[in-house]
Amino acid sequence: MDELTLLRNAHDEIEPPSDAAMAAAKAALIERIEAESVVGAGAPTAGRSAAGRPPREHPWRRRVGFAGLGTVAAGGVIVALVATNVLGFAGWRGGADAAAAAVLHEASVAAIANSDPVVGPGQYLRIDSSAVYGTTVGGSAGGASASFLTIVEEELYIPADRDDEWVWIRPLSSVYETFGPESEEAARLSMEAVTAGMGADYVERLRAPRGEFYGSPALHDPARLDSLPRDPHRLLNQIYTETAGAGQSPDGEALVWIADTLRTGAVPADLRAAMYEAAAMIPGVTVTEEQANLDGRVGIAIGRLEEADGARQDLIIDPATGQLIGERRVQTRDDGFGFPAGTTTSWTAVTTSVVDAAPEGGTPNGRHDDQGCVKGEQPGSFDCPNKR
Numbered sequence: 567m568d569e570l571t572l573l574r575n576a577h578d579e580i581e582p583p584s585d586a587a588m589a590a591a592k593a594a595l596i597e598r599i600e601a602e603s604v605v606g607a608g609a610p611t612a613g614r615s616a617a618g619r620p621p622r623e624h625p626w627r628r629r630v631g632f633a634g635l636g637t638v639a640a641g642g643v644i645v646a647l648v649a650t651n652v653l654g655f656a657g658w659r660g661g662a663d664a665a666a667a668a669v670l671h672e673a674s675v676a677a678i679a680n681s682d683p684v685v686g687p688g689q690y691l692r693i694d695s696s697a698v699y700g701t702t703v704g705g706s707a708g709g710a711s712a713s714f715l716t717i718v719e720e721e722l723y724i725p726a727d728r729d730d731e732w733v734w735i736r737p738l739s740s741v742y743e744t745f746g747p748e749s750e751e752a753a754r755l756s757m758e759a760v761t762a763g764m765g766a767d768y769v770e771r772l773r774a775p776r777g778e779f780y781g782s783p784a785l786h787d788p789a790r791l792d793s794l795p796r797d798p799h800r801l802l803n804q805i806y807t808e809t810a811g812a813g814q815s816p817d818g819e820a821l822v823w824i825a826d827t828l829r830t831g832a833v834p835a836d837l838r839a840a841m842y843e844a845a846a847m848i849p850g851v852t853v854t855e856e857q858a859n860l861d862g863r864v865g866i867a868i869g870r871l872e873e874a875d876g877a878r879q880d881l882i883i884d885p886a887t888g889q890l891i892g893e894r895r896v897q898t899r900d901d902g903f904g905f906p907a908g909t910t911t912s913w914t915a916v917t918t919s920v921v922d923a924a925p926e927g928g929t930p931n932g933r934h935d936d937q938g939c940v941k942g943e944q945p946g947s948f949d950c951p952n953k954r
Contacts, residue, residue: 662851666868669853669885674842677835677888683920690723690733692921693831696861698742700911702903703752712752713904715911717742723924724777724832728788732777733924736770745904771928777832786832796836798843805844814874817848821870821879825893828881831916838888845881854896858882861915865891871898877911892916 661667685691697720702713716739723733741757744750761768772779777786795801805820813819824841827833833841845851850870858867860882869880876899882891894913897905905911 660849661847662845662849662868663853665853666851667846669866669868669883670842670846670851672885673883673888674839675888676886677839677842680835680887680889682835683918685724685726685920687726688922689726690921690924691832692919693722693724694917694919695720695722695829695831695914697914698910698912699739700905700909701753701756703756710748711903712748713745714741714749714753714756715743716740716753721925722777722786722831723921724786725924729776731773731775732779733928734770734772734774734777734779735925736772738764738766738768740766745906745909749904771925773928784830785827786830788832791833791837794837794840796840798840798847801840802844802847814872814877817850818870818872818879820848821845821851821881825879825881828890829893829914829916831890831918833890835888838890842883842888854878854880858891860892860894860913863891863915867894869896876901876907890916 662670683691696717698715698717700713700715702711704711718737718739720737721733721735725732738760741753744753757766776788777784783790795804802820805823806816809816809819809823813822824845828838828841845868848870851868852870853866854869855867857864858880863884865882865884867880867882869878871878876897878896878898880894880896882893883889884891892913892915894910897907897909897911899907
């Protein structure tokens with residue numbers, strides 16, 4: 567059984583270990599490794615000569631196995647420690663470089679010091695997001711593919727009582743950037759297909775209790791966010807568990823998970839602080855740009871390059887306030903699908919504010935109203951062509 571399987575089966579309801587428990591666990595693990603290594607190396611025993619024992623394992627091999635949590639000799643101890651949340655991936659295989667870790671720690675402290683805006687009774691937390699996504703078309707039957715970027719600007723209104731109805735305003739995407747004649751033509755045809763029959767000014771409005779749009783909980787679901795550990799070690803172990811087997815690597819997917827959750831804009835300060843500290847324990851995380859401009863706002867970019875596909879995931883943070891400015895994904899080499907090296911293939915910029923009202927109209931999930939909404943293709947979804 568590998569470490570990802572162990573983590574997937576671990577439970578999170580156990581209280582985080584004390585410093586004394588951690589120290590004892592580490593000591594027990596090291597003692598078990600040393601004891602098993604000596605026995606496995608053929609230490610002299612009754613009825614067995616020193617001359618007949620197998621070669622002793624090189625010390626560096628034991629250290630490598632210990633760092634990667636893969637030492638067979640200590641397997642029983644590791645199983646027990648992982649199962650009780652004393653041990654996991656978090657922090658045992660290195661972490662972010664010193665500069666990135668310092669920025670993330672500073673942002674974590676600032677997130678706690680600068681409390682979230684207070685949303686009073688009857689008010690809403692308004693989250694404005696500008697999101698750019700990469701689109702690739704063609705490439706089938708040996709044909710060339712073409713890629714372009716689209717942008718969409720959305721508004722999300724979260725009530726003070728998060729069990730009440732949330733409101734989501736979703737206009738259509740528009741072309742943001744193209745890369746040559748083939749890309750321009752692909753973008754034009756794609757936009758024509760999207761707007762056919764509804765017009766370029768189509769806006770979808772959704773209303774749903776607890777933000778369960780389209781009939782299912784989302785990343786910003788309050789119950790989900792409340793259930794996440796605030797201890798950075800336990801949080802990162804849970805992230806590794808939830809993302810096991812996804813993405814190009816466990817570390818890369820862990821940072822993507824953090825970026826996806828933070829960009830919702832609904833993560834409370836204490837959890838945001840824990841996520842920054844968790845990111846500091848992910849190997850390969852570095853400062854990628856000290857003055858990163860995202861949609862007119864400047865912060866420090868912290869990211870990780872995935873060597874397998876040349877994509878780099880960045881978080882852009884204002885370390886003075888602990889606020890996430892946004893996140894982005896940068897293609898550091900040609901990907902073969904039309905995105906040149908250096909292209910930011912996706913990004914999301916987020917701003918939050920407190921407002922006294924949410925837009926009227928739209929439809930609650932689960933029923934029709936008189937706003938011209940019709941059932942969408944997905945269960946629990948509605949298309950609402952009313953204009954803003």
